[in-house]
Amino acid sequence: MTQQLLQLSQDGQTISLIAKPFKESPDHVISRSDIAGELVEIDAINFYLFENAIDSALGIINSRQKDSDVEVKVQQFVIAERRDSSLLIKTEPDLMKTSITVIGAYGGAPVTGNALIDALKENHIVKGIRKTQLQELLGRSKLLAPGEKLTMPVAFGRFPVHGTDTTFEPLVDDSSQRILRPQSTDDGKVDMLDLGDLITVKAGQAIMKLVPATTGCNGFNVLGKEIAAIPGNELVFDCGDGTAISEDDVNILVATKSGVPLRKPCGMQVDDALTLKGVNVTTGHIDFDGSILITGDVTPGMKVSATGNIIVSGFVELGELKAGGDIAVAKGIIGRQQEGKHLACYLQAAGKVTSKFAQFVEIDAGQDVSFSIHALHCLIRTKGELSVIDQIKRHGTLSGGYVEAGSRVKALNIGALAGVPTEIIAFTQHSALREQLNTAYQAVEREKTQMHKIKEAQLKLLKIPSTKRPPELVEKVKASIQLHRQRMSELNSAFQNLKQDYEEQLAQASIVAVGRLFSGVSCQIEKEKLNILQEHGPSVVVYKDRALQRLSYNA
Incomplete structure (x- = not known):
């Protein structure tokens, strides 16, 4: 190239290319590399290039002038310009996050901190701005190549923290948890037979604590508009029979008489307790208005009915128990295999049913049903969940029979090696x-x-x-x-x-096998069914993509 083609404007902002065709065939075809070389010489290699203008100029320069006495007019093309770094502001539709995109300068000035602040103000972003994010964006933007983009979130709204409802914390142990949690001996071992003392309370004893509702904490969006928190629901004690609010603390419920505590959704009641060494042909059937404590066994053929809880420290064998509260059987519930849908051993509770094990037993429960060792060939209907597993996850087999659970079913092992038919329906309230x-x-x-x-x-x-x-x-x-x-x-x-x-x-509905899931198990959630045809390791059956799926389970 014998002459300079490019010309820098007086203000240093644009580059022009002088284009005129050769009168004769050129010895050297002008190319982009020649233009790039001159851009380097005039320190404009980073300018923004107008590609179409370059193509047009090169087309004229590399063309041969036609024979004519008319002088061809020289054309000037602006092929590049200096551009400062630019910004783009984007706010999410929910107004909870704003991001800034910096576009690297084309030979111009980099972005400044004031430019970032001004851009946020112009877009009315006034709340939740993170200075550290802006500083990082400013530092990293200086390293951008021409036209390179860098996007970073710089302002964040805060979602409101809604208030919590009033909660009620029992201050006395629950009979069912006592059964599922055996007592520790002096040498640190666990005695599976020692279940501790039967749970009773004395007059004046604190039995429940009320934790007041909270108002929550308001949030805001990046425009500075406050987002109100929803306060928790305020509830008050439901003082049942045998209870009263403490004179010293309005958030404490105390017993006004001795007896057996029975938990209610928003309070407790203390029932008169009938204590028996056992229920057999000597005592006859028992029907009591209150709670019943049986320190021995319920023998075959006997019936026990109570408006409160029924607590049995021994076994229930081929008996019938009906409670207005919970049923807790310390050692186990034993029925007998027989034809037909109903089994000879039957338990009905408005609350929970808890024991170590059950076999050939029919159970109807208004709340959760829990066993720590096994449930074999039982007919179980619960509006809550069924759990067949101990606290250390060493025991717990659910095998055979039929289960209907309002929410989920969980056991260490479900089914058996022999492929025992086991039918489980979860989420029955659908x-x-x-x-x-x-x-x-x-x-x-x-x-x-x-x-x-x-x-x-x-x-x-x-x-x-x-x-x-x-x-x-x-x-x-x-x-x-x-x-x-x-x-x-x-x-x-x-x-x-x-x-x-x-x-x-x-x-949330699921069927969980923490250890093994065997063949022969029939699972149903809502109207969808899944038959297990082979043995699996830890598994969870859930409703997903409008079908039941067995997935690996990680506790």
Whole structure:
């Protein structure tokens, strides 16, 4: 190249290329590399290049001038310019995060700290700005190549921390936990037979503590708008029989008499306790208004009924127990194999059922059912969950029989090597929840129909000349529309809440085998079924992608 092609503007911001065709075939074709070389010479290699302008200029320069006496006009193309570093601001739709993208300078000035701050102000980002993030972005942006992009989040909103509801903490042990947690001996070993003393309380003893609801902590978005926290629900003690609020502390519930504590959702009650050494042909059947403590066994054929808890420190064999509270059997529950759906040994509790083991037993429970050793060939129906595993995860076999659980089922081992048929249905309350969902949906649809009729009436009214419209009718239609809009909002909200609750409960429903899951086990969650055809290690069966799936389980 015999002459300089590029020209830097006086202000140093642009580069021009002088283009004129050769009169004769050129000895050297001008290429991009020649232009790049000159850009280096004038310290403009990092300028932003206009590619189309370069192509046009090179096309003219490398063309041969036609024979003519007319002088070809020289053309000047702006092929490059200096550009400062630029910024892009992006805020998430929920206004909880803002990011800045820095684009590397083309020979121009890098971004400055003031430019970052000004860009945030222009976009009304005033809250949750992280100075350390801005400093890091500023430092790293100086190392960017021309046109290179660097994006970093620099401002964060804070979600509100919603308040917690009032909770009630029992200050006395639970009979079921006492059975599942054997006593330690002096040498540190565990005595599986020693279950400690039967649980009773004395008059004046503190039995429950109320932990007040909290208001929560408000949040904010990056625009500085406050997001209100939802305060927890305030609840009060439900003072059952034999209890009262302490005179010294309104958050403490005390017993007013001696007896057996029975936990309620928002309080406790203390039942009179009938203590028996055993239930047999000598005592006859027992029906008591209160709680029953049986320090021995319930022998075959005997029936025990109580409005409170039934606690048995021995065995229940071929008996019938019905409790308005919990049933806790320390050593075990033994039935007998027989034909037909109902088994000879039957337990019914409004609360929990807890024991070491059960075999050939029929159980109906309003809350959780728990065994620490095994449950074999039982018929179990619970509105809560079924757990067949001890606290150290050494024992716990669920094999044979039929199980219906309101939420989940968990055991160390489910099934047996011999492929014993074991049928398990979890999340049994899906039918009732679906019925509630359907009722809520139908209510929404009915309200939509009503809204449609009112809007039709409004359209007919609008067709009447304004001077002839009855004012009282106009106001009545307006009020009706407002009322139904509010009603529609309430119904939609109720439907969405039910739907969310259903989906959350379905997601939590599971059948868990911490150790082994054997063939012969039939699993069902909602309406979907899965038959286990071979032995597996630790497994969990869950509802996923509209089907039951067996996945590996990691405790």
